[in-house]
Amino acid sequence: MRPSLRDATRGRILFGGDYNPEQWPEKTWHEDVRLMRDAGVNSVTLGVFSWSRLEPEPGAREFGWLDRLMDLMHEGGIGVVLATPTSAPPPWLGRLHPDTLPRTEDGRTEWWGGRQHFSHSSATYRRHAAAITEDLAARYGGHPALTMWHINNEYCTADHGDEAAAAFRRWLRARYGTLDALNTAWGTAFWSQGYDTWDGILPPRTPHYLKNPTQVLDFRRFTSDMLLECCVAERDIVVRHTPHIPVTTNFMPLFFGQDGWRWAEEEDVVSVDLYPDPRDPLGPQHGALVQDLTRSQARGPWMLMEQAAGPVNWRGVNHPKPRGLNRLWSLQAVARGADAVCYFQWRQSRQGAEKFHSGMVGHAGERGRSFQEVKRIGADLAALAGAVTDTRIRADVAILHDWHAWWAGAQEGRPSARVDHAAVLHAWHRALWEAHLTTDFAHPEHDLGGYRLVVVPQLYAMTDAAIDNLVAHVRAGGTLVTGFLTGVADEDDRIRPGGMDPRLRDLFGIRVLHEWWPLETGESADCDGFRGTLWSEELEADEDAVETVYRGGELDGLPAVLHRDRAWYLSTLPEPDALRALLARIAGEAGARPVLDGLPDRVEAVRRGDLLFLLNHEREPVTVAVPGTHTDLLTGDRITDRVTLGRYAVVVLRG
Template identity: 50%
Template sequence: MPLLFGGDYNPEQWPPDVWAQDVRLMREAGVNLVTVGVFSWAALEPEPGRYDFGWLDTVLDLLHDNGIGVALSTPTASPPPWLGHRHPDTLPQGPDGIRRHYGSRNQYCPSSPVFRAAALAIAGALAARYAHHPALRLWHIGNEYGPSCHCGQCAERFRGWLKERYGDLDSLNAAWGTAVWSQRYSAWAEVLPPLRVPYVVNPLQDLDYQRFGSDILLECYTAERDAVRGHNPAVPVTTNFMDFYRHTDGWAWAVETDVVSLDTYPDPNDPGAGMRGAMSKDIMRSLGGGRPWLLMEQSPGAASWRPVATPKRPGLNRLWSLQAVARGADGVLHFQWRASRQGAERAHGAMVPHAGPDSRVFREICSLGAELARLSEVDGLLGERVPADVAIVLDWDAWRAAELPHQPHDGFRYVDRLTEYYEPLWRANITCDFARAGGRFRDYRLVLVPNLYQVTPAAAANLAAYVEVGGTVVLGPFSGVADPDERIFTGGWPGPWQDVFGVRVEEHWPLPEGVVLDVDSAELGDFTASTWAEWAQARGADVVAQVRGGPLDGRPVVLRNRYGAGTAWYIATLPAAEALARLLARVCADTGVEPVVPGLPPGVEAVRRGDWVFLLDHNDDTAEIRHAVPD
């Protein structure tokens, strides 16, 4: 199968005479897959139970006759107005108690039995009609799952979820720490979602509702997935993930898909967009266990929802598309095929922009399609894996918990911590995977844990065992603080890892904006740090760097400890970027982690996939490279 190439196609927005033009232009551009039906529920079911599939029959037949495959979507991300009008209880309610109305998209309560019944009905009707259509290549379930609701139906489902998790009210009260602020529950009916309250909501109530929110949406997805799969199990099923999205646990969702799919919209005005794009693509590859994944959505031009919707400069869509292929994608799709003349996304970029095919964007799309077709013919690329010697721990629970209200620093952001560790390795052309805290580390020379605020016993034992048998770990600050019930570890931090890292933290010491620590280090060179520090003391570890001056004078902030046959580094602050880069370069050298291609000019990215090495220039000027690529 060739590299997939295409985008979202919304023929219901256009008269039939445009459809013939579309398929002609698709063939000209080399398109071989389009996603159809994402927002077409009202067109497919204009009234409850009355289906109109005639137009979709024509579209799918037309696409098939022209050699274009279809990713057919269940249209349940955007219910039709008739559903909300007739059944207001299908509409979502915010934590403020206010119900959101129809007239946009994502206007559904995931707990509503009426919504679920309607969603399964349309999904089943589509599958019954098209599961064996020759154009069908892939099922696309819903779209960008993420809506939350705090209504009475969700409260009832939440109580059921809590009963399954904790068993009884006594266990719930113990886990939630309801002795604080007289919050003890005496009946299940008293337990609510975290609604708007006079002050601060119970933190584990908040965290559990985030967990529940991911699980209840996953129920919606799997129900529709099973409904379509039952008609033809041979057709693979996916849904589109969003990069750096906290509310749906990617690890839990990925195992329920046949292929992981990504929607990503880096900002062309962001000088770090290339790095952030690489990071999101590495996450998707990792969620799928290293298997090939699909770039489901990116804009060929502007993303209309940005405050400043600058289009991609010439060549940038090609660069970021090839970056996806280099990092494991077997397909490159876009949102959308033809620019919408009306509606909320009328200013959004498209493969065929408002200017039509006689345009820079469409010419670039045609060029990209031809290039991907050529890449499809080379050996040792499609279906191949991307090797990595470094794993970065990514944990959704730790992410959510670290950002709960009333933490020591409300500006401490989990993804920022991941980015700080990922970026210097990306710049050094060292490829990283992402891994679960309890995942398999033995295949990696180095494991980075920028932050793991919450730690399970299994994750604690897993990391300790990896170090003990010879692995190297770098652990960032504000880690090992609490268990999954948001119960703080007593006796010092990083909780269960004090012996592994040879350090005991007595106090977290967040720093106000503008306060900079001076840090002395003979090994790494002196540097500065900001935002976060800790009152720590070495308990067997070597002190590599310590604070100079101020109330933390002499406190260690970089420590290295031998534990068993391995090495554990603890970083108790947020070093300046160049200092962290030096530290990670040192650790990589010590562990034998090498760049894909060393000595490249800044801004030139190197990635190996299968038998091929991709060199991607993120600079505006030309880079000349003279280098023998290793076998």
């Protein structure tokens, strides 16, 4: 049995962040340890971008500085998440081996001088990455400071070069077996694209006009798989040396380029980087969505690998976090299942591309607000650790998400470029979040038996198994709510008969889907009791299945919302308040209840184990009814029947 996050936490909540001491003179390192201990830091990530320091020229090994750091961390009681440095190859690798550099779809080479400049298909890159990983694992596998391995960093590189093209062809041979099968899957009868030899197949490079959408879909699948091959190769090396040490690699939030469900199966610890915009009023909902998805991928506790203590450096205008917001969002992650709360980075850089990205110790030093807030967060996490680590969150509602459906629906020649899968997903999660309903995420082929309500914001492409799974959920007594553009295509992006799979049309009572009617910016569709946005459809349905109709315009009197037994279909996207009200009503009828009744707007409530987290996402105080007597684990205060939450305040109640 593989180790888990529990083996790294050992009853603590991990707290710390990326530590890049090679940017600083060694005399700073001892000062860093003092400040870390002062702040309650118990974990640092070392080596993420250290390849050129570890291997300054081909075959050289400079481990002395890392030896001293590992020893120093151990002496200070601080565990080390040791990273393989393979996300940032040294300049000499690209200079001596140009085949390691990725190429874009128009043939442009991505040069060294930044990071992620590697071709996932390059045998040379993989050989050098394996060599440095092997030596790291051999040298530090037995070091007492080592608590976890961190493979690479934010895998995201696509490659359209010649070596990737050859790998793509091998991947396609394994998937399809024959050219006839590939030509059928890709629909190459259209536009005279039929292939007579495997050697004629390329990655989807820049064409005169639109690309073949199934070719693009398969290339996205291939890219995810190739990056995963790189990750697994390094993982297997460190596991061979340290089978007792858990392994992770960090996801980016709701990242388009990886099949997150498949990747999570290969990790001992699922971790994510999360950077909501402090100026965005929906920032906390975005955070909740990413946290719910990551917890669901982990099937339990997870790791917040990166967040910002203050501003980032990559938005057009980079705002700091107002006083208290860093603490609020850190504890939100714990509420939603995190057993590790970490940052990029420990000490803010003075040079380089990210010198304006905040650190736990900012340019202002230990007297700065960022560090003072970090100290408070460290104390909070220490107070909570014994009560929350390795506890679970129970949800009655599942939101279905599939990267393959997202990839397929993002093609160039679609009915509306305004329809963005991630934005639709956010809209539906927001409605449930504002209704104070806790949600898991699930793959459409997962077992849905434990959920009272299953929500499908949009799954453009679905396998037969996924469709059968949804139908079975309803037949077994569960409730299903599905949004527009769901079940339209199969896994090869082939439109299903009638524009929606017949099994789903039967489930919802749809006789004919005549036309899709996407809406322009600023355009809406009036319906009984609400306005629809973004999309509408010309449907013919069984009379007993019609819940709501369109009013006015071309679709006047035609079905907008269908409801048959426990299955619902929304052919438009209701405005936020209407979507929230509708989903709250359906959830209530299905037996899914809010975490706490009568909660004010912008107060978030989450139950983790036997604890109730209440988080105020407003600057103004608010009073919340909490019947009974409770203890706030953060302060030790006794609370009876009601509690007042100040600006960006959090209470964690037991009892």
